[in-house]
Amino acid sequence: MKRFIGFVKKEFYHIFRDKRSMFILFGMPIAQIMLFGFAITNEINNVNIAILDQSKDSETQKIINKINASQYFNIEQKISSESQIESVFKKGKVKAVLVFENQFIKNLQTKKQAKVQVITDATDPNIANAITNYVNAILQNYTQEFKRDSPSSYQIQTQTQLYYNPELKSVFNFVPGVMTIILMLVSAMMTSISITREKELGTMEVLLVSPLRPFQVIIGKVFPYVFLSIINATIIVLLGFFVFKMPVEGSLFLLSFESILFIISALSLGILISTISNSQQTAMMISLMGLMLPVIILSGFIFPISSMPMPMQIISNIIPAKWFIIIIKAIMLKGASITIIWKETLILIGMTVFFIVLSIKKYKIRLE
Known part of the structure; x- marks a missing residue:
């Protein structure tokens, strides 16, 4: 029995002396759990988007500020025309462009509805879907806040357009x-x-x-x-x-x-x-x-x-x-x-x- 215990001790000494074995035994699991724990997520955060505000009124600015304040989006740039949208997408930084229609606040007050176009880079279908869902949630929250100031019913409609992968093929x-x-x-x-x-x-x-x-x-x-x-x-x-x-x-x-x-x-x-x-x-x-x-x-x-x-x-x-x-x-x-x-x-x-x-x-x- 003493010989067996001595043999086991020797094996422990060999393992502890081998830095590579120690790294594989303890370093790899720690590195992997940290990697998986922090990196693997289906949520989106800090996604770069661009804004095309054709209305430029106080309410669209409130919505833009609300979107920018969320953890989901980061407004990378503001563009001035629809012709810039494709060039922005090709550069690869921006994943979505939000387009506010002309006379946004006027349409919301008189027609009781206004439109926001959500144009996404659908090369990654999962991110494109998530962006659309998060934008809809933020707009819905804004609409509820807007209704508190007025008894009338208001609605913001979103129109979705997908670039490069319109069928969302994974x-x-x-x-x-x-x-x-x-x-x-x-x-x-x-x-x-x-x-x-x-x-x-x-x-x-x-x-x-x-x-x-x-x-x-x-x-x-x-x-x-x-x-x-x-x-x-x-x-x-x-x-x-x-x-x-x-x-x-x-x-x-x-x-x-x-x-x-x-x-x-x-x-x-x-x-x-x-x-x-x-x-x-x-x-x-x-x-x-x-x-x-x-x-x-x-x-x-x-x-x-x-x-x-x-x-x-x-x-x-x-x-x-x-x-x-x-x-x-x-x-x-x-x-x-x-x-x-x-x-x-x-x-x-x-x-x-x-x-x-x-x-x-x-x-x-x-x-x-």
Whole structure:
């Protein structure tokens, strides 16, 4: 019995001395519960909207102030004409535009009803529905307050218009998200496993002392995954177009360029993971826990980033998938050109360069 107790103590000592095991045992669960607890929500908060006030009277200003004071909306800008609505949506910041009709207060007092048009960016159907419901609730609350000052019955009618996805097809949201997840996992996880396999077997050092230069070896290892990821991306776009009738409004060349850029970014991230992993098991754990969950939760694929706490919103900015989803939706659904998505493209390029430079530096330290 003493031998058994001594053996168990030894195992405890081994676990406690291994910082990676301790991180997996205690760090991962804490990180995941915090991530899930704060990020996963079906509610919307701080959604950016624009206002087109054609009436400009005291009552429309009261409604605008009421909307802005709610936790659900943030008035990003005020526009002066309907011709600006599409350009505002294409920039990607604004999710809805509220249009107040001419002579709003006059119509409310004389005709006993007035109209507010709720125009939403329906590339994410769930957010579009939630925005409409919240606006209706705020307007209904305002109408009840307005009735207290007058015995007459008043009504504010809302007219809904959906941009880019008028039928509210959820597949228009899921095809870009699934494409992002597949490209990230195939590119990053498979690359990191492939390279750590060579390190486990001791053949990577053999390759690096061959006539090939280190960067040629690395490029040779990851090139097949570039090719395979491009095939995957092509299959997903074709299935989305022919099977699910998802439009591709923008340039196919631009879509291809952005997809290849994201693939290279994911590959460079996979190489970076391989530099800090000594085994395939460690690489797999880091890839699954460190990439898959953030890609699903913090990329805006399923849960709106604007509804997350500010620390989560800041963290989401370092997730390459977030920027790729913005880019691919803008190209496929909105027909955006590079003049619209240049900022997101530059961010992806910067991340790719950063990952590649850091990976090369790590490889020089460890393998040369």
